[in-house]
Amino acid sequence: MKTRLLCFVALATMLTAIPVSALAPLDSKPIRSSVQKEDIRIQALLIKEVGFIPSHGEVQLEFYYNHTFGNEIRYTLRDENRAGMTIKIYNQDNKQVATAKTTKFNNYFVNRTFRPPSSYDGKYRLIIVPDDGGSGYKYDIGIRAF
Structure with a gap:
């Protein structure tokens, strides 16, 4: 269990060390990870984006x-x-499959998973909304399949 946790922490540290300027638009072609530890095998980086909430909120x-x-x-x-x-x-099918909130209790950071059924291959849509409906707030979103 400790080995899994250490591998995950090392992987998360490596992935957050990538400078924003090095991020180009990503496609969802599978990538193979060098980490070969049981269930911590990243197969595809689906979204990695740092940005600001636009004026429409x-x-x-x-x-x-x-x-x-x-x-x-x-x-x-x-x-x-x-x-x-x-x-x-x-x-x-426009069915909500996951939701989460950033709060002071989770230090304004969400790290969650969900398991889509294999019949739901296709396009997924996500929405990020600030609680006050404002704009200009900085967000960092990452979505990975493994």
Whole structure:
């Protein structure tokens, strides 16, 4: 158990050390991880974006998921300005499959997973909304399949 935790912490540290300027628009082609520890095998980086909430008060992003990328999706949201944000993820049938909020109790950081059924391959949509409906707040979103 400690080995898994240490591998996850090392992986998370490596992934957060990438400078924002090095991030280009990403496609959802599978990538193979050098980490070969049991269930911590990243198959596809679906979204990695740092940005600001626009003037209309919400961010909408899309990503493509295929069950061959892995059977679990991990999503992270960091609320840089500690405004409190909500993330909602919908499948291609517009059914909400995941939701989470950044609060002072989770240090304005969400790290959650969900398991989409293999029949739900396709386009997923996510929305990030600040709790006060404002704009200009910085967010950092990452979605990975493993």
